[in-house]
Amino acid sequence: MCGLVGIVGNTDVAADIYDALTMLQHRGQDAAGIMTCRGGKFLQRKGEGLVRDVFRPHHMTQLLGSFGVGHVRYPTQGSSGTALAQPFYVNSPYGIALAHNGNLTNSESLSAGLFQSDLRHLNTDSDSEVLLNVFAHELQRLGKLVPGAEDIFTAIRALHRRCEGGYAAVAMIAKLGLVAFRDPNGIRPLVVGKRQQEDAKPEYMVASESVALDVLGFELVGDVAPGEAIFIDSSGDLHRAACADNPRLTPCIFEHVYFARPDSLIDGISVYKTRMRQGERLAKKVLSLRPDHDIDVVIPIPDTSRVAGQSLAYELGVKFREGFMKNRYIGRTFIMPGQSQRQKSVRQKLNPIPLEFGGKNVLLVDDSIVRGTTCGQIIQMARDAGANKVYFASAAPPVRYPNVYGIDMPAANELIAHGRTVGEICDLIGADWLVYQDLEDLFASSFEGNEAIEDFESSVFDGRYLAGTVDEAYLSSVEAARAEGSALRIAASQEGAVVGLHNDS
Numbered sequence: 080m081c082g083l084v085g086i087v088g089n090t091d092v093a094a095d096i097y098d099a100l101t102m103l104q105h106r107g108q109d110a111a112g113i114m115t116c117r118g119g120k121f122l123q124r125k126g127e128g129l130v131r132d133v134f135r136p137h138h139m140t141q142l143l144g145s146f147g148v149g150h151v152r153y154p155t156q157g158s159s160g161t162a163l164a165q166p167f168y169v170n171s172p173y174g175i176a177l178a179h180n181g182n183l184t185n186s187e188s189l190s191a192g193l194f195q196s197d198l199r200h201l202n203t204d205s206d207s208e209v210l211l212n213v214f215a216h217e218l219q220r221l222g223k224l225v226p227g228a229e230d231i232f233t234a235i236r237a238l239h240r241r242c243e244g245g246y247a248a249v250a251m252i253a254k255l256g257l258v259a260f261r262d263p264n265g266i267r268p269l270v271v272g273k274r275q276q277e278d279a280k281p282e283y284m285v286a287s288e289s290v291a292l293d294v295l296g297f298e299l300v301g302d303v304a305p306g307e308a309i310f311i312d313s314s315g316d317l318h319r320a321a322c323a324d325n326p327r328l329t330p331c332i333f334e335h336v337y338f339a340r341p342d343s344l345i346d347g348i349s350v351y352k353t354r355m356r357q358g359e360r361l362a363k364k365v366l367s368l369r370p371d372h373d374i375d376v377v378i379p380i381p382d383t384s385r386v387a388g389q390s391l392a393y394e395l396g397v398k399f400r401e402g403f404m405k406n407r408y409i410g411r412t413f414i415m416p417g418q419s420q421r422q423k424s425v426r427q428k429l430n431p432i433p434l435e436f437g438g439k440n441v442l443l444v445d446d447s448i449v450r451g452t453t454c455g456q457i458i459q460m461a462r463d464a465g466a467n468k469v470y471f472a473s474a475a476p477p478v479r480y481p482n483v484y485g486i487d488m489p490a491a492n493e494l495i496a497h498g499r500t501v502g503e504i505c506d507l508i509g510a511d512w513l514v515y516q517d518l519e520d521l522f523a524s525s526f527e528g529n530e531a532i533e534d535f536e537s538s539v540f541d542g543r544y545l546a547g548t549v550d551e552a553y554l555s556s557v558e559a560a561r562a563e564g565s566a567l568r569i570a571a572s573q574e575g576a577v578v579g580l581h582n583d584s
Contacts, residue, residue, distance in 0.1 A: 080106050080107060080153060080180065080338050080485055080486050080487075081106055081107045081150060081151060081152040081153070081165075081178075081179070081180040081181075081287070081485070082100065082103030082104070082105075082106035082107055082150065082151040082152075082180065082286075082287045082288070082291075083103075083148070083149070083150060083178050083179075083180050083247060083248070083249045083269070083285070083286060083287045084096050084099040084100055084103065084148065084149040084150070084249070084284070084285070084286050084287075084291060085146075085147070085148045085149075085178075085249035085250075085251065085257050085259055085284065085285045085286075086099070086146060086147060086148075086257075086282070086283070086284045087145065087146040087256065087257045087282060087283045087284075087311040087315060088145050088146065088282045089145060089276070089279050089280060089282060089315075090145060091115070091142075091143050091144060091145065092115065092144065092145060092146060092147050093113055093115050093139055093142035093143070093144070093147060094139060095284075095295050096113050096115075096147055096148070096149040097113065097130065097134055097139065097149070098294055098295060099149065099284070099286060099291040099292075099294065099295060100113070100130045100149045100150075100151050100291075101130050101131070102288075102290050102291045102293075102294050102340075103151055103286065103287055103288060103290075103291055104129060104130055104151060105338070105340060106151055106153075106180075106287060106288075106338060107150075107151035107152040107153040108128075108129055108151070108153055109127065109152050109153040110125065110126065110127045110128065110133070110151070110152050110163070110164035110165075111125065111126070111128065111129065111130045111133040111134070111149070111150065111151045111152075111164070112124065112125025112126075112133070112149065112150050112164045112165050112166055112178070113125070113134065113142055113147060113148070113149045113150075114142075114147055114148055114149075114166045114168070114176045114251070115142045115143060115144035115146070115147030116144045116146055116147060116176075116251055116253055116254075117143045117144035117145070119174070119253045119254045120253070121168060121174060121176055121253065122141060122142050122143060122144060123142075123166070123168070123176075124138045124141070124142060125150075125164040125165065125166070126164060127164065130151060146251055146256065146257050146311075146313075147251065148166050148176060148177075148178050148249050148250065148251055148257070149166075149178070150164075150165040150166055150178035150179075152164065152165060153487065162202075162203055163203055163205050165177075165178045165179065165207055166178040166250075167205070167207055167208050167211050168211075169199075169211060169212060169215045171215065171219065172215060172218055172219040173218070173226075173252050173253055173254070173255065174252065174253035174254075175211065175214065175215050175218070175250055175251070175252050175253075176250060176251050177207065177210065177211040177214065177248055177249070177250035178207070178248065178249055178250070179206075179207035179210050179211075179246060179247070179248045180246065180247045180248070180267050180269075180287055180485060181244060181245040181246035181247060181248075181262065181266065181267040181484055181485035182206055182244050182245060182246070182483060182484050182485040183206040183209060183210060183242055183243060183244040183246060183547075184243050184244040184483055184484075184546065184547030184548065184549055184553065185242070185243040185244065185547060185548070186206035186209045186244075187556075189206075189209050189213060189241065189242065190209055192241075193209065193212050193213065193216065197212070197216045199212045199215070199216060206244075210238075210242060210246060210248060211250070213238050213241055213242060214234060214235070214238050214248075214250065217233075217234035217235075217237040217238055217241075218230070218231065218234040220234075220237075221233065221234065225255075226252075226255070228310045228312065228318035228320075229320075231252075231258055231308070231310050232308055232310070232318075232320040232322055235258075235260050235308040235322045236322045236323070238260075239262075239263055239306060239322055239323045239324075240324075242262075243546060243547035243548070244262065244266075244483070244484055244485075244546055244547045245262050245264065245266030245267050245331065245484030245485055245536065245546055246261075246262045246266075246267055246485070247259075247260070247261045247262065247267040247268065247269040247287065247303070248260055248261075249269075249285050254313060255312065255313060256310060256311050256312040256313050257283070257285070257309075257310070257311045258308065258309070258310050259271070259285040259303060259308070259309045260303070260307065260308040260309070260322065261303045261304070261305060261306065261307060262305065262306070262546065263305050263306035263323035263324075263325065263326045263327070263546075264305055264326075264327055264328075264329045264536065264545055264546045265302075265304070265305030265306075265326070265327070265328045265329060265330050265346070266329065266330060266331050266484050266485075266536045266545070266546060267287075267331065267484070267485060268287055268288065268302070268330065268331075268334060268339070268345045268346065269285060269286075269287060269302065269303040270285065270286055270287075270288065270289050270292065270299060270300075270301070270302050270303065270344070270345070271283065271284070271285045271299075271300045271301065271302075271303055271309060272284045272285075272286070272289070272292035272297030272298055272299050272300055273297060273298050273300050274295070274296055274297045274298065275298075280314075280315040281315065281317075282297075282315075283311045283315075283317055284297045285303065285309065288339055288340060288343040288345065289343050289344040289345070290340050290342050290343045293342070299344065301347075302345070302346050302347065304321065304326065304328070305323065305326040305327060305328050305329075306321060306322055306323025306324075306326035307319060307320065307321055307322065307323075307326075308320055308322045327533050327534070328346065328531065328532050328533055329532070329533060329534045329535060329536050329545050330345065330346050330532065330535060330536060331484065331486075331535070331536045332521065332522070332525060332535040332536065332537050332540075333447075333475075333482070333486060333537075333539060334350075335348070335350055335353045335354070335357075335524070335525050336357075336383075336446050336447055336474065336475045336521070337383055337446045337447055337475075338486075341354060341383075341386050346529055346532060347528065347529040347531075348525055348528030348529045349528060351386055352528060353524050353525050353527075353528055354383075354386035354387045354390075354474070354524075355386055355387070355389075355390045356390075356523070356524035356527060357387045357390075357474045357475075357516060357520075357521065357524045358386065358387035358388060358389065358390030358391035358392075358393075358394070358444075358474065359390050359391070359394050360516065360517075360520035360521075360523065360524060361387065361391050361444075361472055361474055361514070361516050361520070362390070362391045362393075362394030362395050363394070363520075364514060364516070364517065364520070365391075365395060365442075365472065365514055366394075366395070368514065369512075372395070373440050373468075374395060374397050374440055374441075374442045374470065375397065375398070375439040375440045375441065376392075376397060376398045376399070376400050376402075376435065376439050376440075376441055376442070377391055377392035377395065377397055377398070377399050377400070377441075377442045377444060378399075378400055378401070378402035378403065378435065378436075378441055378442070378443055378444070378461075379399075379401070379403075379443075379444045379445075380403060380429070380443060380444065380445040380454070380457055381401075381403055381405040381429070382405065383446040384444045384445045384446045384474060387444060387446070387474040388444040391442075391444060391472065395442075397442075400435045401432070401435070402431055402432055402435040402436060402441070402461070402464075403429045403430065403431055403432070403457075403460075404429070404430050404431075404432065405428060405429055406427060406428050406429075406430070425453050425456045425457065426456070426460075429457065429460065431460050431461060431463070431464040432464070433464045433465055435464075436461055436464035436465045436466040437464070437465035437466075438465060438466075438467050439465075439466060439467055440466075440467050440468040440470070441461055441466045441467075441468070441469050441470065442470045442471070442472055443457065443458065443461060443469060443470070443471050443472070444471075444472045444473075444474065445457075445471070445472075445473055445474070446473075446474050446475060447473055447474065447475035447478055448471075448473050448475075448477070448478065448495060448496065448504070448508070448515075449478050449488070449489065449494065449495070450489060450493055450494065450495055451495030451496075451504065451507060451508050452495075454471060454508050455507070455508040455509055458471060458508055458509050458510055459509060462509075468511045468512075469509075469510055469511055470510060470511055470512040470513070470514075471505075471508065471510040471512070471513050471514075472513075472514050472515075473513075473514070473515045473516060474516050475515070475516050475521060475540070476515050476516050476517065476518045476521060476540045477496035477501070477504070477515055477540065478494055478496055478539050478540065479491070479494060479496045479497045479498075479539070479540065479541075479542065480494070480497070480538055480539055480540070480541075480542040481494070481539070481554060481557065481558070482538060482539050483538070483544060483547075483549055483553070483554070483557060484536060484538075484546065486539075487561070488539055489561075490557075490558040490561060491554070491558075495507060495508070501513055501514075501515060518537065518540050518541060521537075521540075522535060522537075
C-alpha cells in the first residue's frame with residue numbers, strides 16, 4: 080500500500096507536497112519521494128525512511144517548480160530499498176515521472192512485451208516501472224511533438240487495455256502538466272481537490288485520501304472514477320475523460336477496515352462512520368451469540384480499532400476504556416519485514432494500564448487479525464495485567480487469502496485463519512472467546528455510505544479476485560517472490576546492523 084500526491088499550483092509546490100505526504104504517512108513508512116518540474120527539468124529527492132527523515136530543509140529549497148508529485152511506500156512482496164523509492168522517471172517521450180499505488184497482476188508478461196516488442200528497458204522488478212513504461216510507450220506511439228489532452232487520454236485507454244490489477248497513479252509530463260488515473264475497477268483510491276485563491280488561477284491536487292487535501296485548504300471535488308483519467312495542463316486547465324470500456328466501482332474494503340484514516344472520505348464514504356457501523360453490527364452479533372455476556376469493559380487495540388470499539392461498547396452498554404498506551408515512534412507491525420521484529424515491536428509499541436484490566440472480563444477489539452501473533456501477545460499482556468477473562472473481537476471477517484492488488488498480505492500459509500475454524504483460531508491466540516464480523520455486515524457498513532458501489536474487492540476474506548487472472552499458479556509465484564524478497568530484506572537488515580556496530584566501535 081502506498082500514498083500518492085500530485086499538485087499543480089501557481090508557485091513552488093514542494094512544501095505542499097511534503098505536508099500532504101506527512102498526512103499520508105500511514106500508507107507507507109519504507110520510503111518517500113518528491114519530484115517537481117521547473118522549466119522542463121525534473122528535480123527530485125527520494126530515499127528510505129519516513130517523510131521527515133528523507134527531506135531536510137536544504138532538499139526542499141532545491142525542489143523548485145509549480146507542479147510535482149510525491150509518494151510514500153511500504154514494500155510489496157517483500158521488496159525494499161532506495162532503488163524502488165518513487166517517483167520513477169523515463170526521458171522518452173517528453174520526460175515522464177510517475178508514482179503508483181497498487182499492483183499489476185500481469186506485470187511479468189508486460190515486462191516481457193516491453194522489452195521484446197516495445198524495445199524499452201526496465202531497471203527494476205517494480206510493477207510501477209512497468210506501468211510508467213506502458214504509459215510512455217503508448218504516448219510515444221502517437222508521434223505527437225506536443226500532445227494534447229485527448230492524446231493523453233488515448234494513451235491511457237490503451238494502458239487500461241494492457242494492464243490488469245488494481246492501480247492508481249499520478250504522473251507529470253515535462254512542460255505539459257499533471258496526469259492521474261485509476262484502474263477500471265476502482266480498487267485503489269484516488270481523489271481530486273481544488274484550491275481557489277483571490278486573483279489567481281485555481282490550483283489542483285490529486286491524492287490517495289481526502290485528508291491530504293484538508294490540511295492544505297483544497298476543497299474536495301470528488302473521486303477519480305474507475306477508469307477515469309485527469310489531465311491538468313500547463314495553463315492550469317482541468318480535463319477529465321472516461322478511459323475504460325466497462326468500468327465498475329469495486330473499491331478495496333480493507334481501506335475501510337485498516338488502511339485509510341478515519342477522517343478521510345473515499346468514494347463518497349466516511350471512513351469514520353463506516354467504522355462506527357462496523358462496531359454497531361459487531362455488537363449485534365455479540366448479543367445474538369451471548370445475550371447474557373459477562374463483559375465488563377471494551378478495550379481497543381490502538382489505533383484503527385478505536386472508532387469501532389467505541390460504538391461496540393455503546394451498543395453493548397458496557398464501559399469503553401483505553402487500556403493500552405501506544406508508543407507512537409514505533410512503526411506499524413503489519414509492515415515489519417520479519418516475524419522476530421514484529422514480535423519485538425509489539426512490546427515496544429503497546430504498554431497496558433493494569434488498573435483497566437485487574438479482575439475484569441475484558442473484550443479486546445482490533446480492526447482485523449492477520450497472522451495472529453500480534454493479538455496473541457496482546458492477549459497475554461492483558462492477562463499479565465490482571466484480566467480475569469480475555470475475549471477478542473475482530474471488526475473484520477477472518478483473513479483467509481492473500482491480497483494481490485497492492486497490500487503486502489502474507490502468503491496463505493502465514494494467515495492464521497487460512498484453513499482453520501474460529502474455535503481453532505481462538506485456541507491459537509489464547510483467547511477465552513473469539514468473535515469475527517460477518518462479511519455481509521462488513522459490506523453493509525460500507526454500502527450504507529454509498530449505495531452506488533456495485534461490489535467491494537474483498538478477496539482477503541472470500542478469495543474472489545475481481546481483476547486480472549489470479550489462479551493458483553499466480554498466487555504461487557507471488558508467494559515465492561515475497562519469500563525471496565523478505566529473505567533479502569532481513570539479510571540486508573542484519574548486515575546493516577553488523578556494519579553499524581563495527582563503525583560505532
